[in-house]
Amino acid sequence: MKGLMMQQPLLVSSLLTHAERHHGEQEIVSKRVEGDIHRYRFRDLAKRARCMANALAELGVLPGDRVGTLAWNGYRHMELYYAVSGSGAVLHTLNPRLHLDQIVYMIAHADDRVVFFDVDMLPIVQAIAARIANPIVFVAMTDRTYMPASDGLPGGVLCYEELIDASDDDFEWPHLDENDASSLCYTSGTTGHPKGVLYSHRSTVLHTLAAALPDALNCSAWDTILPVVPMFHVNAWGLPYIACMVGAKLVFPGPRLKGDSLYELIEVERVTMSAGVPTVWQGLLAYVNSQQLSFSSMRRTVIGGAACSPAMIAEFQEVYCVDVLHAWGMTELSPLGTVCSLKPHQVSMPPDERLAIQAKQGRAVYGIDMKIVGDDGEEVPWDNASAGELMVRGPWVVDSYFRCADVRPHRDSWFPTGDIAKIDADGFMQITDRAKDVIKSGGEWISSVDIENVASVHPEVASAVCIAARHRKWDERPLLLIVRKAGSAVTTDELLAFFDGKVARWCKPDAVVFIDAVPLGATGKVLKNRLRDQFQDYFLTA
Template sequence: MQGLMMQQPLLVASLLAHAERHHGGQEIVSRRVEGDIHRYRYRDLAQRARRMANVLEGLGVKPGERVGTLAWNGYRHMELYFAVSGSGSVLHTLNPRLHVDQLAYIIEHAEDRVVFFDATFLPLIESVAPRVKSPKVFVAMTDRAHMPQANDLTGMLMCYEDLLELHDDVFEWPLLDENSASSLCYTSGTTGNPKGVLYSHRSTLLHTYAAALPDSLNCSARDVILPVVPMFHVNAWGLPYIACMVGAKLVFPGPALDGKSLYELIEAEQVTLSAGVPTVWQGLLTHVGERQETFASMRRTIIGGAPCPTAMTAQFQERYQVDVLHAWGMTELSPVGTVCSFKPHQLSLSTEERYTVQAKQGRSVFGIDMKIVGPDGEALPWDGHAAGDLLVRGQWVTRQYFGAGDGDASPLRDGWFPTGDVAKIDPDGFMQITDRSKDVIKSGGEWISSTDIENVACLHPEVATAVCIAARHPKWDERPLLLIVKKPGSALGGGEMLAFFDGRVAKWWTPDAVVFVESVPLGATGKVLKNQLRDQYRDYYLSA
């Protein structure tokens, strides 16, 4: 016997319709590329998104066709999130931190019909436009007064606000198949060409439900959410959708992501929750620490994209009373996979024991299953000690990359997606990544976790950034090499840094040498590009 319940498709536009109807007066604040602060409400967002849906129809964009965006976090980008997906087309967010060759490849591979861009990205657009065939229309996301001069785009450049003025807001969101594509995001492409991950309306809505839950990102109508994590990569971890679902106030930072700008926005708008990668938070903490400031309203921060050092967690929580929520995910997971939310019995642990838990990437949210396997493919125990390849499956995990041909091999292994991470899982189900499979260090036949080495190094008060890589060694095959970016004014030496590891890791895990560097290369999503550092320093011990 079948259940007697209504059937309504899970569609992205339903999030906006809900926000307009039930949270229409809630505010959305954006620091604009033009330099000022823009304010409006969910009802304004909904009205302008409908106008933009009419714009897209007028530009000849058909259902299923891709529409590119090259934009910071802001209200116009939010309007496109819903206008494009809601009307049946596919929102293709483009990462401006990628190399121009990769951008051109992605736009051409996706066959974008139109590309919308913030004015600051005009040089990128002018570099990309001659290299691609697909988009014939480029729309600057600004008004007529701030339109950029672009002689190379004559006949192709249009103005966002001018287009909106030409259309009304009478538009009925179509009743789409919930399994139809809603958005497209390419991996950051640290090696080889980026791969496209094509999300559906259904997968996006299920991800939004799960990510908003109390033991996930814990969002509500009482929150003021500042997504520092970019809307141009993995949909800002789903926060724009979550905010519509729960009715939270949204604060968009635009292009100003330095510590001073973020702090001023957090305080002015009484932000309660923010999300970003560790490199961004290091800049914020440095700014606040130098000026001996405090946070009046912010009580939680979500940190992901790279492992969060325990030292950063301790600084947020002990000095500023801001709880840290460590999370893990991937483009292929939409992106949320695990969140490090405490279980009841862990609340009574000592401070040091709680930090040990918080250093882990956390437990699966409902909708994601995971396991670790050994070289033979057999599942390993969840004992907190065994480490193996991390595999996942779930309602919002990709099963095939966009544009893959019939002859292309599926990335799945017996229905599971291989993440490329090496991890261990404890009896409580908390997963901890010990390395990327290509970053693990094998010294004398034994494995060393570069992540553990980095976490210890970051505990030193004079260390700003620590990166551990495998360098070839004449006796041990590989040995860990530690690269350190010191905090300003530090006189830290190599001997002192290595001595800091005494009693904190096994002696044979301690790196053989320290190299002090001015900076480390960062990828398009803020992750350290270890492949570049390995190429540069892999023979360090051989040439010593």
């Protein structure tokens, strides 16, 4: 017997409709690229999103078409979150920090029809425009006063605010299939081309519901949320959706993430909760400490993207009375998988024991199931000692990659994360290593293979190996290990200069170490584990 309940699809537009009707007076504050502060309310967001939905239709954007963004965290970017997805098109957030080759590939692979960009990203847009075969409409996210020159852009540049002004808000969000695609985000750092993860309306709304729960990110209408994690980085971990669902005030930092700028926003806007990667918080803590300041309103911060050190957790909590929620996820998980929210019996533990738990990546949020498997493929016990590959499944875990439907990443209906981890008896997961040779620096993935491929082209390099070496600020940085060709005297500076223009600047190795030979296994495979054991503390001791 079936239940006799209404069938209402789970749609991204429903989050905005709810926010307008029930939290229309709530404020959204944005530090703009133009240099000023912008304020308006959820009801204004909803109205302008409907205007932009009409504008997209006038531009010829059809349901299922991809619409790209090259933008920081701000109110216009949030309008596109809802105008694009809500109208049936697919929001494709692009990471401007990537190398131009990757950005060009993603736009071409996604076949973006329109690309919206913040005005300070004009150099990126000019550099990629001529390299994209398909015609694209470029829209500068500003008003006429700050419109950039359109040199080098075929067809010129449209003005965001003029599109809004030319459209009315008479738009009814379509009744879509909840399994239709809503947004697209490419994962980088693996070998080969980036892979597109295509989220559905259903997966997005379910992820939003679970992420807002008390034992997850614990968000409510009482919160003022500062998403420092970029909106191009897996949808800012879902915070733009969560804020509409619960009615929380939003504060967007724009492009400037230095300690002084963030602290001013936190204090002036009475921020209660924020989220970002450890490197950002390191800068904030350094500023607060140097100025002998304190936090008057912030009560918790979510730290993810890279492992957070126990020292940072302790400083936030013991010095500044800001609770830390350590979290873990992946682009393929929309992204939230675990949050380190303590259980009642752990709160009264001695501080060092409690801190050791908080340094773990945490326990699965509802909707995510996980297990650890050994080399034989069998599940290992949750005993905080047995390690293996971390596998996950759930309604917001990727099923297949965009335009690669014939290649399924699953093993027996579980998604292999590529992380090596262990789980304790309370269900708290801790990542101990990575199966893939990627480097996670400041929350961003860097492919060691890409670095090796560039170095190996140098005429005086015989062999090149790139490993992750621990770093005080960035968690990890690429260290390049080089075997010179016989008779070569190539220098560190020459090799590092060789990377200019070939990889993004932040992907360049920080140092080069010259070695006599690369250790190889019986099958000729490079034994990177030996090199990691020898050099993983290079930056800590140099």
